[in-house]
Amino acid sequence: MTTRQLVAGLVAAALGLATAVLGVVGQADLAIAALGLLLAVLVVVLLDIRRRQGEMAKRLKQMAQRDLATARKIDRLRGLPADVEASGRRTLDAVTGEVRSTVGRLQTAGDRVLTGIAQERLAAAERHVELVGHVGGIGSTLTSLGDGVSGIREDVASTKKRVDGARRDLLAGQEELAQGEKRRLISLRERVDKLGYEPVRQIQALMQLDKRIDARAPLPPTGGWAMEPTTLFRLVRLVDQTRPAMVVECGSGASTVWLAYALESLGGGRLVSLEHDERYAEQTRRTLEEHGLSGVAEVRHAPLSEVEVNGETFTWYDPTAVQDLKDIELLLVDGPPRASGPRARYPALPLLGTRLAPGARIVLDDVDRPEEQEAADAWLAETPGLVREGSETDRSALLTYRPG
Numbered sequence: 001m002t003t004r005q006l007v008a009g010l011v012a013a014a015l016g017l018a019t020a021v022l023g024v025v026g027q028a029d030l031a032i033a034a035l036g037l038l039l040a041v042l043v044v045v046l047l048d049i050r051r052r053q054g055e056m057a058k059r060l061k062q063m064a065q066r067d068l069a070t071a072r073k074i075d076r077l078r079g080l081p082a083d084v085e086a087s088g089r090r091t092l093d094a095v096t097g098e099v100r101s102t103v104g105r106l107q108t109a110g111d112r113v114l115t116g117i118a119q120e121r122l123a124a125a126e127r128h129v130e131l132v133g134h135v136g137g138i139g140s141t142l143t144s145l146g147d148g149v150s151g152i153r154e155d156v157a158s159t160k161k162r163v164d165g166a167r168r169d170l171l172a173g174q175e176e177l178a179q180g181e182k183r184r185l186i187s188l189r190e191r192v193d194k195l196g197y198e199p200v201r202q203i204q205a206l207m208q209l210d211k212r213i214d215a216r217a218p219l220p221p222t223g224g225w226a227m228e229p230t231t232l233f234r235l236v237r238l239v240d241q242t243r244p245a246m247v248v249e250c251g252s253g254a255s256t257v258w259l260a261y262a263l264e265s266l267g268g269g270r271l272v273s274l275e276h277d278e279r280y281a282e283q284t285r286r287t288l289e290e291h292g293l294s295g296v297a298e299v300r301h302a303p304l305s306e307v308e309v310n311g312e313t314f315t316w317y318d319p320t321a322v323q324d325l326k327d328i329e330l331l332l333v334d335g336p337p338r339a340s341g342p343r344a345r346y347p348a349l350p351l352l353g354t355r356l357a358p359g360a361r362i363v364l365d366d367v368d369r370p371e372e373q374e375a376a377d378a379w380l381a382e383t384p385g386l387v388r389e390g391s392e393t394d395r396s397a398l399l400t401y402r403p404g
């Protein structure tokens with residue numbers, strides 16, 4: 001119920017109540033008026049209800065229309081899936097057809113592209129083969145160039161090696177020259193020093209030799225090509241001390257005579273002197289004869305020949321000239337002359353070593369010269385039992401052979 005209907009109901013109730021009260025109290029006129037008002041209110045209420053019913057019906061109609069429209073929409077919506085499906089199918093078909101035709105077109109295009117690619121690859125392969133051929137050509141050229149470069153590199157390396165070797169040789173040569181020069185300077189200084197006192201020493205030695213040897217004829221000169229008096233005196237003293245039964249001399253001359261005198265005075269001993277030069281051999285023989293010493297000393301002509309020592313070839317006395325010699329107790333090495341070849345005196349000990357008696361003495365003259373010094377060093381290094389005695393500064397080296 002609306003507020004208006006409540007108010008109209010209350011007014012109608014009040015008018016009915018007033019009508020009833022007025023009728024009871026005898027107020028008929030007022031009761032009729034109140035009744036008329038009550039009827040009017042009722043008519044108004046009825047009219048209002050009718051109006052409201054009409055509005056309600058209108059609203060219901062509108063609602064029904066809306067429901068109807070909604071029901072139609074629902075119906076339409078219910079049919080929509082089928083439409084959508086049909087439409088989707090159509091679209092799918094269309095799309096499928098489109099895709100198929102696109103695929104076909106793509107396939108055709110792809111085939112064309114693949115063919116193009118294949119042709120391109122073929123062309124590329126041909127170019128590659130061609131290139132490989134070129135590269136092969138270049139490779140073989142490079143290989144031959146490489147071989148050439150390797151060859152050049154080897155040549156350079158071997159040249160460098162040779163240059164290095166030559167440089168080393170040069171340095172060694174320079175060093176050797178410097179050493180040689182130094183030795184020569186020392187020797188020169190010694191010789192200069194010697195000039196002061198040497199003549200006195202030589203005269204002294206000669207005076208002593210003269211006292212020791214009672215010569216029967218003029219003696220050959222000493223010094224120069226012949227031994228110096230100091231060396232001769234040393235030799236004679238050695239003979240006196242060791243009394244050798246067998247003396248061998250390499251290189252005849254003045255020493256042959258002095259030694260023969262020394263041996264003769266001792267009452268024994270024999271001297272064989274090897275001489276390469278027949279002229280000097282004859283000359284020394286004559287001198288020995290003049291002094292009556294031919295029975296003590298023999299000058300044996302032994303021409304120079306090639307001999308082999310430890311695989312090396314030297315020029316020395318003919319070995320057949322020494323074949324009968326044995327038990328040599330004193331070996332004097334004063335020949336062959338230096339001019340006959342390098343290390344001219346070195347072969348003496350290797351070739352006569354087996355003919356030496358135990359305890360034999362070896363005298364090597366001119367050891368103040370490098371070549372003779374080298375020979376003495378080599379003998380000492382190669383011959384077991386060989387020792388050097390006396391001073392290293394002597395012009396002649398005295399060695400003793402004592403084999404084990």
Ligand SMILES: C[S@@+](CC[C@H](N)C(=O)[O-])C[C@H]1O[C@@H](n2cnc3c(N)ncnc32)[C@H](O)[C@@H]1O
Pocket residue numbers: 225226227250251252253254255256275276277280283334335336337
């Ligand atoms: C270094 S000399 C020494 C010879 C000897 N041992 C001496 O001291 O008298 C070596 C060579 O000189 C030569 N010779 C020998 N008598 C000679 C002389 N009267 N004049 C020049 N040379 C001579 C010989 O050929 C000999 O082999």
